[in-house]
Amino acid sequence: MTLTPVACHKCGAPLDVPNEARFVTCRHCGIQLEVKHNDSATWTEQIEEIQEQTEELVEQVAQLQYQNALEAIDRDWDRERESLLITHKKSGRRTEPNVAAAIFGICAVVVIGLIVAVNVQPGFGVLIVLVGIVAGTFNLAKAKQFETAKRRHRQRKTGLQMNHFRNQAATGKPPSASGPATFESWGKDT
């Protein structure tokens, strides 16, 4: 068994560490250290630092998962929104169906129909009103469907965000009660 001399990360006391040891306890100050190697050097790090790094990593992964979930929700909504847009016959423009616009359309067509009925021909005016109401009702249904879908999307997103912030609040700065008992092997300090 070869021993490598290292310095304690905390107090600087010289320690002899077996090459295969992953953890060591400082004889001098009693701190528990992880032994790190690379090609040219061996050094020690405080376990707490490793725990902090691990916690940071876990946080980063959670953050990434959260962002991915948010993006997935937005992609779902983009797809659904695209399928619900209305295409304007003349311009070919695609816009969001709108409840107010649909109601305004119905009112406008009824007014036009009544004007035609009074001034031009009653039968033709009534026809305009009927066709207008049927088309308007269809537009209104589409607009309501769109608004429901949009609300559902917003609720999904808000739910995810609330959940995320709740989790963040719950895991933010826990008192580091968990000791090094989770580590499997300890180097000998004799």
Ligand SMILES: [Zn+2]
């Ligand atoms: Zn020490």
